[in-house]
Amino acid sequence: MTKEKNIIMEEGNYDPYEELANAVVIQACEDYKRAYICHLRSNGKGKKTQKQLEELEAFFRSDWYKTLTEVDGEFLMERLRNEVQKQYDKS
Numbered sequence: 001m002t003k004e005k006n007i008i009m010e011e012g013n014y015d016p017y018e019e020l021a022n023a024v025v026i027q028a029c030e031d032y033k034r035a036y037i038c039h040l041r042s043n044g045k046g047k048k049t050q051k052q053l054e055e056l057e058a059f060f061r062s063d064w065y066k067t068l069t070e071v072d073g074e075f076l077m078e079r080l081r082n083e084v085q086k087q088y089d090k091s
Contacts, residue, residue, distance in 0.1 A: 021068040028065075029080055032056045036084045 035052040042049055059065055060073030 025065070025069050025071070028056060028059055029076070032060075032077065032080050033084050036081055037088065040084070040088050 031052070035049055035056060038046060038049040039053055044050070057077060060077050062073075065073050
């Protein structure tokens, strides 16, 4: 266990459900960035990539996502796209 988690647990603020919810959202963000990179590389022509993006976008707009976090899904997707686009433009 990391020192940070140990401190949180000692203070009684550790919530395993919140940590799991955060992990789900973080994984979705990583998946979205990967899919968006593939989308850019294929010039939007990859059917598999398009399907992945559609599924992830549906997740970020879902009630399930809203249960996991208060971060606006549209805002988050826009930030992720901008982040990927900046990295893509540099390469």
